[in-house]
Amino acid sequence: MSTGSGPSIKSGVMRQYHCNRTTEVTVLCQIKGDTIGSWRLWDRTSDGCFVLGRWVITGKTGFVAPLCNADGTPPAPAPPAPGHSHHMAPWCCKGINDAGIALIKEYAPFASNPVNDYAGRLKIGYGHVCHIRCKPSLAPEAAETLLLEDIPEHAACLCAALDHPTFNCNEWAALVSWTHDIGCGNTNDSVLVARLNAGESTSAVPQTELPKWNKGGSIEVPALSARRAAEVKLAMTCADKAMPTLNQTAYPQCGCSL
Secondary structure (H helix, E strand, O other): OEEEOOOOOOOOEEEEOOOOOOOOOOEEEEEEEEEEOOEEEEEEEOOOOEEEHHHOOOOOOOOOOOEOOOOOOOOOOOOOOOOOOOOOOOOOOOOOOHHHHHHHHHHOOOEEEEEEOOOOOEEEEOOEEOOOOOOOOOOHHHHHHHHHHHHHHHHHHHHHHOOOOOEEHHHHHHHHHHHHHHOHHHHHOOHHHHHHHOOOOOOHHHHHHHHHOOEEOOEEOHHHHHHHHHHHHHHOOOOOOEEOOOOOOEOOEOOOOO
């Protein structure tokens, strides 16, 4: 199956997959595009590609996901209900510094094809979780781009879990690396986040809580212990720029070099 860069048969092919009826696809939004047969609805999937709706079985007709923006991008999340504090906060910096990026690339080494990680999750590139059960072949340059797209997502869900603590650049990079590894759900439910939200030290909490995240199930994984140690070391490395702060709202203008 070929997927394109837009909802049109004239758009360039972005990726090709060998899929079957059990392949899972995450649809971010839908948009009306070129009509093929009786089909005009196109789906934008989590890998940023467009596929004609006839190839995605949803069990329903018509829209099953939000309408894409006019340029094909997914719509922004709806604003949270009044009084709900866990959301994409305007103070959130969605970037990390070069040291954080280098750490992720070192401990989530490049994989050109999907591989299972310690938790059985299928990943490709530099730790990108596969949402489509296919077998793409990824070039290092594409993996780098994918990582830079993943980092804002993981930073955003870390922001959503936190109640406005302030970090320096290295502390922030270490925690985003941790979130990139364990996923947003685990981050949100973690003791680490609970302790930070209770007002404990942003320098002390990572030192004691990060090393605990070194297991696959109940078994200690040496590679995870090494990554947690590297994240603790980065978090403890002095950095003079504090972030995120209320006047630094837009990625990448967050006070740290990216």
